[in-house]
Amino acid sequence: MNATEMAVAGSDSGAFLSSRFKQVRQATIALTGHLQTEDFVVQSMPDVSPTKWHLAHVTWFFEKFVLEPNVAAYRHFNEDLHYLFNSYYYTAGDMHARPKRGLLSRPNVNEVLAYRRHVDTAMLALLEAGVPDDVADVIVLGLNHEQQHQELLLTDIKHVFSCNPLQPAVHPELVPPPVADVPALTFSEGPSGLQQIGADGDGFCFDNETPRHATLLQPHRIGSRLITSGEFREFIRDGGYRQSDLWLSDGWATINERGWDRPFYWGEDLASEFTLGGRRELDLDAPVSHVSYYEADAFARWAGARLPTEAEWEVAARETAAAGNFVEAGYWQPVAGDGPQFFGDVWEWTSSSYGAYPGFRPLAGSLGEYNGKFMCNQMTVRGGSCATAADHVRASYRSFFYPDARWQFLGVRLAKDGGG
Numbered sequence: 123m124n125a126t127e128m129a130v131a132g133s134d135s136g137a138f139l140s141s142r143f144k145q146v147r148q149a150t151i152a153l154t155g156h157l158q159t160e161d162f163v164v165q166s167m168p169d170v171s172p173t174k175w176h177l178a179h180v181t182w183f184f185e186k187f188v189l190e191p192n193v194a195a196y197r198h199f200n201e202d203l204h205y206l207f208n209s210y211y212y213t214a215g216d217m218h219a220r221p222k223r224g225l226l227s228r229p230n231v232n233e234v235l236a237y238r239r240h241v242d243t244a245m246l247a248l249l250e251a252g253v254p255d256d257v258a259d260v261i262v263l264g265l266n267h268e269q270q271h272q273e274l275l276l277t278d279i280k281h282v283f284s285c286n287p288l289q290p291a292v293h294p295e296l297v298p299p300p301v302a303d304v305p306a307l308t309f310s311e312g313p314s315g316l317q318q319i320g321a322d323g324d325g326f327c328f329d330n331e332t333p334r335h336a337t338l339l340q341p342h343r344i345g346s347r348l349i350t351s352g353e354f355r356e357f358i359r360d361g362g363y364r365q366s367d368l369w370l371s372d373g374w375a376t377i378n379e380r381g382w383d384r385p386f387y388w389g390e391d392l393a394s395e396f397t398l399g400g401r402r403e404l405d406l407d408a409p410v411s412h413v414s415y416y417e418a419d420a421f422a423r424w425a426g427a428r429l430p431t432e433a434e435w436e437v438a439a440r441e442t443a444a445a446g447n448f449v450e451a452g453y454w455q456p457v458a459g460d461g462p463q464f465f466g467d468v469w470e471w472t473s474s475s476y477g478a479y480p481g482f483r484p485l486a487g488s489l490g491e492y493n494g495k496f497m498c499n500q501m502t503v504r505g506g507s508c509a510t511a512a513d514h515v516r517a518s519y520r521s522f523f524y525p526d527a528r529w530q531f532l533g534v535r536l537a538k539d540g541g542g
C-alpha cells in the first residue's frame with residue numbers, strides 16, 4: 123500500500139483526527155494509573171521495555187515522522203532523545219540497544235511526561251492548522267502504533283511484576299471475570315477453494331495486510347471456540363510435555379533447554395496463575411494463554427487436530443463482529459465465554475509463517491521498516507487480546523511473534539483437515 127492508497131484508507135477530517143489523537147494519547151496514560159514511579163523504569167528481559175520507554179517511544183514516532191518533516195518551526199524537546207527512543211528504524215538513525223532500555227534512569231518519568239506534552243502541543247497545533255491526506259495517514263499510522271504499544275505496555279509490566287516474589291497486582295481492582303457456560307468444542311466446515319483474504323480497503327490497515335488477494339483453501343474444519351486452561355491442563359497431566367513425538371524439533375529442544383512444563387505464568391501446582399490482578403486461582407474455563415507456538419502446536423497434535431492457517435482463520439473470523447474481551451472491558455485477562463471468541467481474549471497462533479502477501483510493497487521511506495523487514499522466522503497470530511484496544515483489530519489484522527514467545531496473551535484454536 124503506498125501513501126496515496128493509505129490516504130483513501132485512513133482519510134479523516136481534521137476535527138475528528140484531533141479528537142482521536144487526544145483520545146489515544148490519553149488512553150495510554152490511563153493504563154499507567156496504578157503504577158508508582160519505580161515501576162516505570164524496570165526491564166525484566168530483553169523483549170520487555172520499561173513503561174517509561176513505551177511512553178517516550180510512541181511520542182518520538184510522532185516527532186520523527188510527523189513533526190520533523192512537516193513543521194519547519196518545530197523545536198525539539200531534547201534532540202538527544204532520538205537516540206534513546208528510536209526502536210528499530212535504522213534508516214532514521216542509530217539507537218540505544220534494546221536489552222539496555224532498563225538502564226535509563228534519565229530522562230526521568232516527569233521529563234518523559236513533559237516530552238509527551240511538548241509533542242502533543244505541537245501535534246494539536248498542526249492538526250488545528252489542517253494537514254494534507256498523506257500527513258493525516260502517517261498520523262493515523264502513529265495512533266495505531268501507539269495502540270500497539272498500549273498492549274505491549276500491559277504485557278511488559280505484567281512480566282515485570284511477575285518477577286517480584288511478592289506477586290503484586292498491576293491493577294488491584296480489575297473487573298472480576300464472568301462465569302460462563304463454555305460450550306462443547308465442535309468443528310465446522312469453513313469455506314474452501316479460492317478465497318480472498320487481506321484488507322478490504324474499508325478503513326485503516328497496516329501495509330502487511332495488503333494486497334488483498336486470492337488464496338487456495340483446502341477443505342477444512344475450524345474449532346468453534348478457544349482451548350481452555352482446563353483442556354490444556356489435561357494435556358499436561360497426560361504427559362504432553364514429556365512425549366517427544368508431539369513436538370516440533372525446535373519445540374522439543376526449547377522446552378528441554380528452558381525447562382518448560384506449563385504455560386508461562388502458571389504455578390507449579392497447575393492451580394494458579396499470575397495475572398495483571400496479581401496471583402489468582404486458575405480459571406479452568408477461561409482460554410489458555412501465554413503459550414508458545416511450540417506448545418500450541420504440540421497441544422493440537424495431542425488433540426488429534428492442527429492449528430488453523432491464517433487464511434482459514436480470517437475467512438471464519440470475518441463472519442463474526444470484531445467484538446470481544448478487549449482492554450476496555452477491564453478484565454485484562456482472558457475470560458470464559460460462550461461464543462467463538464475470535465476477537466479479544468488471546469491472540470491465536472496460526473500455522474502460517476509471517477510472510478509477504480503476493481505483490482506486497484512496504485510503505486515508502488523509513489516507515490517501510492515498520493512491518494516488512496520482520497517477514498522471516500516468525501509466525502502469524504490473529505484476533506487481538508484482552509490487552510488490545512477494541513477499535514484496533516479486524517479480521518485481516520496480522521500480528522507476529524517468534525515461535526518461542528510466551529509473554530504476550532497467546533492462545534490456541536484448533537482446526538482439522540477435510541470437510542464435513
Ligand SMILES: [Fe+2]
Pocket residue numbers: 179209267271
Ligand atoms: Fe514501536
